[in-house]
Amino acid sequence: MTVAKLSITNLQAGYGDVQVLWDISLEVNPGEIVCLIGSNGAGKSTLLRCISGLVAATSGHVVVDGKDMTNASEAGVVSAGIAHVPEGRRLFSAMSVHDNLLMGAYLRKDKAQIAEDLDLVYSMFPVLAERRRQDAGTMSGGEQQMCAIGRGLMARPSLLLIDELSLGLAPRAVELLFERLRQINKGGVAILLVEQDVMDALALADRAYVVNRGRVSMSGESKVLAADPAIQEAFMGLA
Numbered sequence: 622m623t624v625a626k627l628s629i630t631n632l633q634a635g636y637g638d639v640q641v642l643w644d645i646s647l648e649v650n651p652g653e654i655v656c657l658i659g660s661n662g663a664g665k666s667t668l669l670r671c672i673s674g675l676v677a678a679t680s681g682h683v684v685v686d687g688k689d690m691t692n693a694s695e696a697g698v699v700s701a702g703i704a705h706v707p708e709g710r711r712l713f714s715a716m717s718v719h720d721n722l723l724m725g726a727y728l729r730k731d732k733a734q735i736a737e738d739l740d741l742v743y744s745m746f747p748v749l750a751e752r753r754r755q756d757a758g759t760m761s762g763g764e765q766q767m768c769a770i771g772r773g774l775m776a777r778p779s780l781l782l783i784d785e786l787s788l789g790l791a792p793r794a795v796e797l798l799f800e801r802l803r804q805i806n807k808g809g810v811a812i813l814l815v816e817q818d819v820m821d822a823l824a825l826a827d828r829a830y831v832v833n834r835g836r837v838s839m840s841g842e843s844k845v846l847a848a849d850p851a852i853q854e855a856f857m858g859l860a
């Protein structure tokens with residue numbers, strides 16, 4: 622039996638007295654692409670933050686590679702192979718692209734491999750190489766998203782959490798980013814993707830979970846969910 626890369630069971634979490642996540646259970650297997658869909662405020666970002674140690678779980682478990690990582694530190698989660706590309710990218714806008722990318726490797730000591738990974742990110746996103754000295758905050762939205770993904774990759778993750786890949790970006794930029802995610806995944810990295818563009822997300826992912834008011838309301842193979850009339854009506858503007 623394969624051990625899941627990430628296994629979440631009965632997770633509850635929130636902010637202060639306000640509970641946002643109710644009994645969430647989900648899995649991401651090694652090498653898998655899983656997407657999370659759900660309307661605004663459903664708790665998708667909170668779930669990713671809870672996985673990466675930014676929001677505390679009040680009950681339930683987050684298990685990574687068979688090891689209980691519930692309420693682990695941010696650094697502990699990164700060391701377990703999970704990198705988070707947050708909603709709104711959150712780059713250091715007054716720092717160069719190069720320095721932002723290196724921030725992703727802050728826990729690593731393997732200098733030679735860090736340099737190799739940097740070359741890999743630059744070959745995957747040549748525009749970042751051209752702009753390596755530019756302040757990240759002056760780049761276009763699409764370039765900033767590439768930089769945020771590149772920064773995530775600099776941690777050498779085996780699971781990448783991506784929150785809102787396409788938000789506010791032009792269709793061409795989105796197309797390129799989806800293509801790169803495919804490439805990253807082929808390299809063996811599992812992906813948990815939160816994405817508003819449900820049609821594209823389901824086309825990319827192996828499986829999906831629908832989060833509704835902090836609970837998983839549906840889950841299954843992406844192909845099956847994409848053909849489900851309830852999903853089509855709620856998220857794809859099809860009735």
Ligand SMILES: Nc1ncnc2c1ncn2[C@@H]1O[C@H](COP(=O)(O)OP(=O)(O)OP(=O)(O)O)[C@@H](O)[C@H]1O
Pocket residue numbers: 636639641659660661662663664665666667668708
């Ligand atoms: N820092 C915070 N403090 C208090 N409440 C918060 C905080 N962040 C989010 N919330 C609340 O938690 C709920 C879930 O928010 P969350 O950002 O996880 O939703 P989401 O599914 O990611 O939504 P969106 O699609 O708009 O990004 C919302 O009601 C939101 O107002």
Ligand SMILES: [Mg+2]
Pocket residue numbers: 665666667708784
């Ligand atoms: Mg969100």
